[in-house]
Amino acid sequence: MVKGDSVMSLGGKLRTLRLKSKKTLHEQSEVFGVSMNTVYRWEHDLAVPRKTMLKEMADHYSVSMEWLLSENASASLVSDIEQQLLGMFRMLPETSKYKVLGYVERMCVEDYSNGNSNGNGNGNGNGNGNGKVIANGNVSNFH
Numbered sequence: 001m002v003k004g005d006s007v008m009s010l011g012g013k014l015r016t017l018r019l020k021s022k023k024t025l026h027e028q029s030e031v032f033g034v035s036m037n038t039v040y041r042w043e044h045d046l047a048v049p050r051k052t053m054l055k056e057m058a059d060h061y062s063v064s065m066e067w068l069l070s071e072n073a074s075a076s077l078v079s080d081i082e083q084q085l086l087g088m089f090r091m092l093p094e095t096s097k098y099k100v101l102g103y104v105e106r107m108c109v110e111d112y113s114n115g116n117s118n119g120n121g122n123g124n125g126n127g128n129g130n131g132k133v134i135a136n137g138n139v140s141n142f143h
Contacts, residue, residue, distance in 0.1 A: 007071045007072075008071065008072075009045050009071070010042075010045065010048065010068060010069065011042055011043045011044055011045035011046075012043075012045075013067075013068055014039075014042050014043050014049075014057065014068075015043040017057075017061045017063070018039075018043070021061070025039050025040060031060065032053065032056065032057065032060075034053075054068060054069070059090075062083045062086055062087055063083075
């Protein structure tokens, strides 16, 4: 942990996430299909959710499980743009997710082979720099 980082328990993070989403204990218990007492116990570090529930919570709040389980309260391990991309990605139908994955893989390979391994490439892979993606010969808007 870096000096100056604040420490927050898993329960504290779960409570903070619930309050930020403006949910009551009752509403939160309905979201995850558990009792209000269970949510209370998690938030007060009297019990720990199972791994599958932690995954569900991380997905629900668009945070990483690593962040939930770390003591670092100051930053999630997922940047704002990564959270935004993840949220949009989850709305896609399954077949489109594979297309996006293929596109991103090609961009990473091309950026790396062009000596641009920091992820700030020019995006000239199958994209043309103006918000369009060329896949299988078809041009699609990518906004």
